[in-house]
Amino acid sequence: MECLPSYQRPEEKTWSTGSADSVRRHYQAGTLQGKSHGGCLSEPKAYIICSGESLYQMDYNDILKTHNETGAEITIATQKRKVGDIDYHNLGVLSMREDMATAVEHFKEKPSVDELKEIAVCGDESEKLEDCEVAVNMGIYVFSERIMRDLLGRIECVADDMSLDLGKDFIPMAIGSGYAVHAHEYAGYWQPIRTFRDWYDANMELCRSGLTPEEKANTAASLVSHEFKIFTIARCLPPAKFNGDVYTEGTIASEGVCVGANTKLTNALIGPCVAIGPDCDIADTIFVGNLSMNSIHNANVPDVGKGSVLRGVVVDRDVVIGEGCVINNARGWKSHEATDADGHGYVIQDGIVTLLQGTVLPPGTVI
Numbered sequence: 001m002e003c004l005p006s007y008q009r010p011e012e013k014t015w016s017t018g019s020a021d022s023v024r025r026h027y028q029a030g031t032l033q034g035k036s037h038g039g040c041l042s043e044p045k046a047y048i049i050c051s052g053e054s055l056y057q058m059d060y061n062d063i064l065k066t067h068n069e070t071g072a073e074i075t076i077a078t079q080k081r082k083v084g085d086i087d088y089h090n091l092g093v094l095s096m097r098e099d100m101a102t103a104v105e106h107f108k109e110k111p112s113v114d115e116l117k118e119i120a121v122c123g124d125e126s127e128k129l130e131d132c133e134v135a136v137n138m139g140i141y142v143f144s145e146r147i148m149r150d151l152l153g154r155i156e157c158v159a160d161d162m163s164l165d166l167g168k169d170f171i172p173m174a175i176g177s178g179y180a181v182h183a184h185e186y187a188g189y190w191q192p193i194r195t196f197r198d199w200y201d202a203n204m205e206l207c208r209s210g211l212t213p214e215e216k217a218n219t220a221a222s223l224v225s226h227e228f229k230i231f232t233i234a235r236c237l238p239p240a241k242f243n244g245d246v247y248t249e250g251t252i253a254s255e256g257v258c259v260g261a262n263t264k265l266t267n268a269l270i271g272p273c274v275a276i277g278p279d280c281d282i283a284d285t286i287f288v289g290n291l292s293m294n295s296i297h298n299a300n301v302p303d304v305g306k307g308s309v310l311r312g313v314v315v316d317r318d319v320v321i322g323e324g325c326v327i328n329n330a331r332g333w334k335s336h337e338a339t340d341a342d343g344h345g346y347v348i349q350d351g352i353v354t355l356l357q358g359t360v361l362p363p364g365t366v367i
Contacts, residue, residue, distance in 0.1 A: 077139075082134075093136055
């Protein structure tokens with residue numbers, strides 16, 4: 001698995017424009033060749049191409065099996081969703097042929113309402129469009145050697161004022177050219193992370209408690225599993241420490257965290273080396289965490305001062321919140337910004353307050 005950055009060869013005037021153009025440039029430059037055998041680079045029989053903006057766990061052997069069994073040139077990972085549950089204006093949707101359950105007949109990127117009506121599968125004519133099901137493109141593809149060579153490999157260039165995307169351009173081009181395009185249905189958790197709200201909600205799902213196994217399967221909490229372990233950077237830090245009586249519910253505290261007495265933590269994700277003073281009330285909040293434990297060694301200056309209240313906040317690194325601060329976006333701003341020349345301050349996006357890196361809030365600050 002390799003991460004493909006934007007690419008530019010010496011003879012090209014611009015960086016790659018669009019996902020398909022990036023893959024095209026890497027393929028034509030030879031950076032996608034397989035492992036060396038006897039000094040020669042081998043041509044892969046198939047390429048798995050994945051979007052980097054989705055949250056999921058998948059065994060790619062399953063989609064490869066579908067690809068091989070159907071004889072597809074392109075296989076697209078899909079998931080069935082109700083129209084009312086997705087932001088179809090920012091996703092691709094597809095429909096299958098009636099005579100072949102996995103064969104893709106139509107593909108529309110960011111469809112209009114009229115296009116969605118043609119693709120969506122409804123129980124009966126009276127059913128509302130929001131309740132109908134549609135197959136959503138997950139941004140995970142398997143391309144055959146032939147499709148890479150004969151279609152993507154033959155595109156010589158893309159005009160400076162144009163883009164070439166896999167969903168918007170390349171997949172419809174392949175279908176229109178008669179290549180076999182099939183779908184692989186995926187039933188596990190999948191969430192595209194395209195907005196700040198998507199990122200925040202996915203993190204908050206890790207904190208949800210009291211879920212049934214069926215409910216948990218549809219949240220990011222399903223990704224926390226002994227079967228599929230997620231590894232992170234190794235840190236030589238002491239465990240989290242709670243001083244006195246601390247109430248916690250749906251909270252994850254990382255190593256090096258220190259929490260003062262009589263503090264209440266509800267649905268909070270606390271990154272490493274965060275020091276929270278006593279008598280605080282924190283809910284629906286994400287602390288990115290700090291790189292060092294300096295604050296813990298200086299108990300007089302915690303990262304969150306005594307008696308502070310936080311609701312719906314994202315706290316970046318090296319932020320100091322004074323005593324008695326209230327950060328809850330009580331005015332209900334959807335979007336707002338208050339920053340100084342050094343980039344310190346806060347930004348409100350989708351109603352979520354983000355305290356920017358290095359910000360210091362004086363005692364009694366209200367946001």
